[in-house]
Amino acid sequence: MTSSGTxxxxxxxxxxxxxxxxxxxxxxxVYEAWTTPELVRRWWCGERGxxxxxxxxLRVGGKWRYAMIANEGFEVAFHGEYREILPNERLVSTEAxxxxxxxxEHAALNTLTLTEVDGRTTLAVLVxxxxxxxxxxxxxxxxxxxxxxxxDRLEQVAVSLR
Amino acid sequence: MARAATxxxxxxxxxxxxxxxxLDALADGERPVNDLVGLLDLAQPQVSKHLKVLREVGxxxxxxxxxxxxxxxxxxxLKPIHDWVKEYERTWSERFxxxxxxxxxxxxxxxxxxxxDK
Numbered sequence: 033m034t035s036s037g038t039x040x041x042x043x044x045x046x047x048x049x050x051x052x053x054x055x056x057x058x059x060x061x062v063y064e065a066w067t068t069p070e071l072v073r074r075w076w077c078g079e080r081g082x083x084x085x086x087x088x089x090l091r092v093g094g095k096w097r098y099a100m101i102a103n104e105g106f107e108v109a110f111h112g113e114y115r116e117i118l119p120n121e122r123l124v125s126t127e128a129x130x131x132x133x134x135x136x137e138h139a140a141l142n143t144l145t146l147t148e149v150d151g152r153t154t155l156a157v158l159v160x161x162x163x164x165x166x167x168x169x170x171x172x173x174x175x176x177x178x179x180x181x182x183x184d185r186l187e188q189v190a191v192s193l194r
Numbered sequence: 195m196a197r198a199a200t201x202x203x204x205x206x207x208x209x210x211x212x213x214x215x216x217l218d219a220l221a222d223g224e225r226p227v228n229d230l231v232g233l234l235d236l237a238q239p240q241v242s243k244h245l246k247v248l249r250e251v252g253x254x255x256x257x258x259x260x261x262x263x264x265x266x267x268x269x270x271x272l273k274p275i276h277d278w279v280k281e282y283e284r285t286w287s288e289r290f291x292x293x294x295x296x297x298x299x300x301x302x303x304x305x306x307x308x309x310x311d312k
Contacts, residue, residue, distance in 0.1 A: 039286035041279060053290045057297040061304070065296045074296050078288025155290075 047161040052154060059146040059153040063120045066144065066155075072098070085109070092117055096125065112139060121146055127159070138162075204274050207251045212236065213244045217253060220267040227263060 040052045055062050065071045069086040077083045077100045084107070085099035092114055099109035109130040116124035123144040128135035143158045208214050212234060219225060219233050227245065231238050245265060248254035252271040256263050 039283055039290055041283040041286065051286050053286070055290075055294065055297055057301055061297050061300045062293075064300060065293050071296050071300075075289050075292035078285055078292060080285065080288070 049159045051157045051159070055153045055155060056151075057153055058151055059120050059148040062146055062153045062155055063123075067123070076100070081108070090114060090117065111135075112142075115141070204251050204253055204271055207247055207253055208275065210244070210247075212240075213248055216241070216244055216248065217267060217272075220254065220265060224264045224266040227265065230265070 038053075042050045042052075065075065067088060067090055069088050072086045072088070073083045076086070076098055081100045081102040081104075083098070083100045085097055087095070087097045089095050094114045095111065096114065097109065097111040099107060102108055111128055111130065112126035114123070114125045116122065125142050125144075126136075126139040127142050128139035132138060139162070141160045141162065143160075145156045145158075147154045147156075208217065215234055216230055219230055227238065227241055230236075230241050230245075234241060245254060245256075249256060252268055254265050255268050256265050258264075
């Protein structure tokens with residue numbers, strides 16, 4: 033294990049979830065790993081399955097789509113559109129989970145920011161759900177497919193009661 | 195897989211925003227129903243209905259004290275939700291661990307080909 037450690041997940045707002053992690057690499061490389069299909073294929077699945085689709089059209093208005101076959105045999109897929117691109121610094125895109133009805137209507141807005149200090153880069157992904165309905169739908173859809181959901185302060189309550 | 199529209203488990207119970215507000219209010223301690231009515235600005239029958247759902251999935255316990263019924267949060271019933279958040283964190287940790295390996299390789303390649311674009 034490196035000192036970079038684990039991902040930190042926090043819930044800054046009712047409709048937000050923030051994921052942060054530090055990498056021992058300059059931001060140009062982290063950005064490259066994040067936006068190059070051949071490289072995304074190597075990390076996006078974690079230990080959960082095999083990646084089957086990694087499409088990235090990296091321009092404003094361009095689309096992306098990731099799909100994997102989970103170890104349990106089912107397919108999990110997400111897609112979205114790039115909204116704002118500042119190479120090596122900031123990437124704003126939508127993210128829709130294809131496992132629910134009307135995925136695009138309930139798409140989250142993800143903002144990736146990369147901050148480099150002394151050759152180390154802090155990566156932050158802020159996931160924002162546009163509507164209460166979208167967020168509640170994700171809760172309703174349950175545990176499948178890595179739903180991206182902030183559960184209000186409940187998580188903090190749960191942690192405090194552990 | 196679609197979940198049933200019933201309130202069969204903690205996830206469904208907390209999918210309703212007002213029920214989350216009730217849980218937040220009870221996180222601070224035991225309260226009678228009238229407290230919740232005031233806090234949530236909801237009519238008492240609605241609050242009672244939400245409390246019934248929360249009791250059915252075990253998120254809330256109730257006890258009688260004198261003429262009052264006092265409701266309290268049952269922390270362990272939130273565990274599945276806590277577990278989900280932990281699982282989410284684990285998913286990202288796995289991804290990032292793999293990214294470490296990718297980045298190590300990119301760094302070596304940068305050094306290896308002798309280019310320095312800084």
